[in-house]
Amino acid sequence: MREVQKATGERPLLLVVATGMRTYREYLLRSIREEFDIHLFHVDEPTWEKEYIRGWTVLPSTLDGPAMARAARELHAATPVAGVLCWDEGRIHAASYVAEALGLRNGEPDVIWRLRDKGQTRAALDEAGVAQPRSVAVKTLDEALAAADRVGYPAILKPRGLGASLGVVRVEDAGELAERFPFTAGMKGPDPEPLLYSTDQPVLVEELVTGEEISIDAVVQDGKAVPLFIGRKVVGYPPYAEEIGHFVDADDPLLTDPQLLDALQDTHTALGFRDGWTHSEFMLTAAGPRLIEVNGRLGGDMIPYLGMLATGIAPGLAAARVACGITPETTPAHRRVAGIRFFYVEHDDTRIESVSFHEAGLPAALEQLVPVARAGAVVSPPPKGTVWGRIAFAIATGGAVEECGAALDAAEAALHVRSGQDATHAREE
Secondary structure, three states: OEEEOOOOOOOOEEEEEOOOOHHHHHHHHHHHOOOOEEEEEEOOOOOHHHHOOOEEEEOOOOOOHHHHHHHHHHHHHHOOOOEEEOOOHHHHHHHHHHHHHOOOOOOOHHHHHHHHOHHHHHHHHHHHOOOOOOEEEEOOHHHHHHHHHHHOOOEEEEEOOOOOOOOOEEEOOHHHHHHHHHHHHOOOOOOOOHHHHOOOOOEEEEEOOOOEEEEEEEEEEOOEEEEEEEEEEEEEOOOEOEEEEEEEEOOOHHHHOHHHHHHHHHHHHHHOOOOEEEEEEEEEEOOEEEEEEEEOOOOOOOHHHHHHHHHOOOHHHHHHHHHOOOOOOOOOOOOOEEEEEEEEOOOOOEEEEEEEEOOOOOOOOEEEEEEOOOOOOEEOOOOOOHHHHEEEEEEEEEOOHHHHHHHHHHHHHHEEEEEOOEEEEOOOO
């Protein structure tokens, strides 16, 4: 461990565990810095983060909760820490050990593990009577076939402990289940997570529930869940569940829908989650909302950023306040719609030379045009590429979903990819 540049000052000190890619997470640190001093636990000396933080500690790992807790106690003894915040799915459980060691909010590793382990999530919600798909945890193909006979076809296969829809696939019958089971069972996340991968039953076979899939980013204080942003998902590449876009409307009627709000609160009560930020996913079925999963962190895919554009509520600042036991601002400063669309190549194992947008004549509604894939990268579309197959994204704002959608269409038409030996449009004109 190497500690440098200890944080000082009169403002509350927030301990942040890891940061993620600058493209996707810088906006969080930027807003947090408005009210808090930030100390970062990281595995390398910070680079772009230095603009926003007051100090940092370099650790061998940010996946080892007890080891981070020991380092946090040393920091806390020198400069009291007011809260702990982590938005990385693979590290939220480790971060909860830090909060527990310091007696801070969201310091309940058992609760966070209940969210990380989707099998435990299902068991807790089933016991509480929360509406959700039927789900059976399995290890082998034979167990999966027997489970599908119980939940019925079509069915969903999903890894027990991953996020971002990694490994999720729909199967229509026993033949497809046998063909696609290795895809789900073999899916790995970006970090080693032996406790989940070594479980006796690493795959869930679930009932297919149909309707519109949404996400809810909410702050939770003293057990009360308050929704801030509703994300309307755009899903592509069937039978895989790749999230290719999202829309957030500050005036979404679901924000005041009593049935959905009751389901959200009942879910958090059943899981025992009392303080922090959560990203929950529901399917809006003809029979009412059905809980798909709950993540104990800020949403990915820039959804909280869309929420900020749509409402003016700064998600990083709100999450930091909740972590420190301070009531966050939850009233929109303005009301707009924001949307994001992700772009992919068409063929597996495409070597990227360049990604760019021809910006002339594009609508003013486009807020960002962001190439992601770097020169030399080899990328693929789903299912091989999944989230890591994205080569670029565009963000738009406007007064309606249709306006944002039209702007994103224009961005897609303006996207150009040079790959291998020739220059092509992302859809290969």
